[in-house]
Amino acid sequence: MTATPAQAYSSPSVSYARVLRDTLTLVGLPLVAALVLPAAFAGGGTRRWFGGRAESQRAEAQAAKDAAAAAFYELDTAQRDLRISVETITAVDDSPAARRAVADFAALGQRIDEVSRQYIAAVDAHDLDRDDLEAAAASRARTELSRAKDELEAVKRELDRFGEGLGPLLxxxxxxxxxxxxAVERARQALLAATGALDAVxxxxxxxxxxxARLAALSPELTRLNQGAGQHGVAPTLERAERVxxxxxxxRAQAERLPERAAEIDHRLVSLRTRAQALTTRAGQVEPVLSELRRRFTAACWQDLQRVPEHADDNVRQAELKLREAQGARDAQRWADATALxxxxxxxxxxxxxxxxxxxxxxxxxxxxxxxxxxxxERTRFAIRDAQRLAMTGRTTPDPRHARPLDEAVARLDRAVASLEGGRHPDFWHFLTETxxxxxxxxxxxxxxxxxRGHHAG
Known part of the structure; x- marks a missing residue:
């Protein structure tokens, strides 16, 4: 609670000034009036103007009131400052620690409201400027105002401790x-640079x-950045600025590279067109190779190559068609389409x-x-022997997990070698694939x- 006392506090000098004013007024009156007026102030129970126990108690009560007012305003100022700190934290942080800080500050706010009400009630309950203020009333006022000051100062200390604990979060x-x-300025400068690069291209x-189109799509994001973190939050604003x-x-980078990209596409068009022509020539040489394979080796050695000439012709035709489409895309400056083609x-x-x-x-x-x-x-046997030596390194008998596949490799090689020895036209391709x-x-x-072994060594 942020409040001010219902009644402005005054210093002890106010009462004394009033007494002095009254005295000077008496001095200036005619003699008759001067003789009559003292009688009006005579009588028991009237307040003495100077000195006396009541005035001493009034001064002490006024001092207590001043001290309580100072404590009240110090507490109010501290609460205002901490509210700014808490709002700063909540604008950025939604962690459990931040939420606890908000809850603790709210609880302190309730405590501040309570002691502030007590202070204001004490101020309102005692009019220290009354002419007929009695010593007992002044004493009660001093006691209640001192108690209110102590409560205000105690809560202020709690608030200070809370503020110290906010340090890391703040x-x-x-x-x-x-x-x-x-971050927002970097985003603005990046947009400006991109616009300049685009204009130059x-x-x-x-x-x-x-x-x-991509640059235009960033315009709404720039508007949100200009609206600020107060409206959209700090974290979203930072994320938006970095994304923009x-x-x-x-x-900007793609715009600056666009002339180079166009030149690259032109070069690739020429290069791929030349390569397609060369492959057309080479594909025509496949048929004589196949004829020799058919003449000298069994069908298993060349059967999978039978359709190579046909597939080569089809692929080259498709490539030439795509090249024409790529040229059209380049002429229309559809760079992405040209690159894909x-x-x-x-x-x-x-x-x-x-x-x-x-x-x-x-x-x-x-x-x-x-x-x-x-x-x-021999090439294959060397590989097997090398593996067998490795498997036996540091061992008297090989690990079955290693010995078994190596034994199978030996047997498989023997079978492949044996396949060459039977028949007039061995299947050399099968032999090569087996080895x-x-x-x-x-x-x-x-x-x-x-x-x-690497795992064991580690």
């Missing part, structure tokens, strides 16, 4: 509040409609390149193993052993 809140203005003859700055910076073209050409290369690579590998299968066999599979299984065992 510091955190003030830190966040201090971030608001710089448009002046160069390039369109940037998508960037302009981030989005505006992205627009060029990515599709690249994927189609990569797939075609791999398929065309696979035919030639197959023939090369089959030629090598047909000429000297022993090289592939490669054996090496992969051995590599998994090696990785498992090293991982387990």
């Amino acid at each position: 510091g955190k809140a003030e830190t966040q509040l201090a971030r608001v203005a710089p 448009r002046q160069s003859g390039l369109k940037a409609d998508d960037l302009a 700055a981030r989005e505006a910076e992205a627009v 060029l990515s599709t073209v690249r994927a189609l050409l990569n797939s075609t390149d791999e398929a065309v290369s696979a035919a030639g690579d197959r023939l090369r590998r089959l030629n090598a193993v047909q000429k000297d299968p022993q090289q592939e066999i 490669e599979a054996v090496r992969q299984s051995v590599a998994r065992v090696v990785a498992q052993i090293r991982e387990e």
